[in-house]
Amino acid sequence: MTALRLERNEARRIAIRAQRLDADRPTDLLDLVRQLTFLQLDPTAAVAPSADLIAWSRLGSSYQPAHLQQAIERDRTMFEHKAQDDPINPPIAMVRSTSDLGLHLAAMSAWPPEGATVDWLQANRSFRHDVLDRLRDAGPLLSREVPDTSVVPWPSSGWTNNRNVTKMLEVLTARGEVATSGRIGRQRTWDLAERVYPAGVDIIPEPEAKRIRDERRLRALGIARAALVGDAGEPARVAGSKLEWRVDPDAVGKPFVGRTALLSPFDRLIHDRIRSEDLFDFQYILEMYKPTEARRWGYFALPILHEDRLIGKLDAVANRKSGVLAVNAIHEDVPFTSEVMAAVRAQIDDLAGWMGLEVSEPRTASRTVRGHKMA
The missing domain is CATH 3.40.630 (Aminopeptidase)
Structure with missing residues (x-):
């Protein structure tokens, strides 16, 4: 396929429009999250939490943090998730639209494929069942309300060292067995995923789901390095750039303010x-x-x-x-x-x-x- 030729300013405008940062501002939080595919969560609030800053920069002052909390905890139109497929960074916490849940469940159920986490889970089978039983009987719960019955502690020199309950809850959330139900302040509450996620979600097989996720990622970025979005979109060459790009063809040639x-x-x-x-x-x-x-x-x-x-x-x-x-x-x-x-x-x-x-x-x-x- 012949690569599209883009001037640098056009490439920038495609990226800005895709991220809803042009003058045509969005008005609905859920529609915004569907377009961006997620809001990144981060506890740093030197100015404001990242998810709120990202939403405010698009929606303006009509957005309030309570809107996001309501969407996650009451309406269940969004869910917290830690991505394992970010092509640039290690796993990051994020909020996604619940309508996209079926694109992630197959990959979640197969995670982790190998490595230290698999070994730790196998060594702590009884601990895993204890956590799930405790949530089934009394959830949603804070992590401190779940007993630590681990056989083998989580090996880490970082902040997760010996924080076995939190680590198990996060691993089970990544696997789709547990989910973040809400928050009390900054602390997460946890419950069985079946009581947080909607019933009857169509699970898209992983090869097809990955293709759709790549397409969604490119649509949210407008233009991206080819290595980060697979075969999504069309190849592009940007004037003055030596990099290989993929561009969302629907984003090309649109007016920009x-x-x-x-x-x-x-x-x-x-x-x-x-x-x-x-x-x-x-x-x-x-x-x-x-x-x-x-x-x-x-x-x-x-x-x-x-x-x-x-x-x-x-x-x-x-x-x-x-x-x-x-x-x-x-x-x-x-x-x-x-x-x-x-x-x-x-x-x-x-x-x-x-x-x-x-x-x-x-x-x-x-x-x-x-x-x-x-x-």
């Missing part, structure tokens, strides 16, 4: 750093794991989108006790015009208003352009 948006560090527009650098000339690293003195942009810097370019990062922290959104720096990858700066500041005001905070800029607040501090 851009806007300004503040993005979560986990936003899928910037998730593939190789794509971000190649199409957007945008460098980004999440620096929360770096020492303070080694950070260029801040602990939880928010990428800034303007029209069809990623133009900078916002270093801000929400202090809910004092009721302020502290703006430490606005990093400009290219110099902002007065109009661009006004648009960025309007988004900062919107973000603060959505969270019920006031914007505060301490004396140390700064502007930087490509790393050079501005007066």
Whole structure:
């Protein structure tokens, strides 16, 4: 098949439209999640939790975190899931539309195929049955309400070391036997999957399900590196790029009107750093794991989108006790015009208003352009 030829700005616009970050904003949370295929969950809330930031950046201030909680816990139109097939990152927690559940159940039931997790499950057969029986009798439960009857502890040098109940619950959730029923604060409650997931879901065989998931992933991204979406879409060549691309043919040639948006560090527009650098000339690293003195942009810097370019990062922290959104720096990858700066500041005001905070800029607040501090 002859590859489609795309100019770089067209490729960027395809990506932005696919992620619903153009001026044609969505209005419904469930429709948005179906288009994006998921919202990533992450406990970091230096500004706001990632799933909420991603939804707010598309839906605006009409979105409230309670809407997501209601969809998961009451309406059951969405479910929490830890993906095992992310082509870039290790397994990540996410929220998906329940209508997509049948695309994942076959892969879930076959997981894990091999390795240390299989060995651990085999060594803890009785523990697995104890957990399932406890949930059947008394679920939904917090993990601390489930006794640890493990025979072999989970071997890890990280945070999961000896947290056997939580590990077993997560493994059984990945296998589709247990599901997250809800949350009390940040703590998950767990129950048998049959009491959380709807009955009668058509399970799509894994080869066909994978093909559909690849197509959905590409539709959500618009354009992606070929290695990440299989044979979905059509091959494409982007002017000035040496990479092999796949593009959603339905996204080509559509009108584009851009806007300004503040993005979560986990936003899928910037998730593939190789794509971000190649199409957007945008460098980004999440620096929360770096020492303070080694950070260029801040602990939880928010990428800034303007029209069809990623133009900078916002270093801000929400202090809910004092009721302020502290703006430490606005990093400009290219110099902002007065109009661009006004648009960025309007988004900062919107973000603060959505969270019920006031914007505060301490004396140390700064502007930087490509790393050079501005007066």
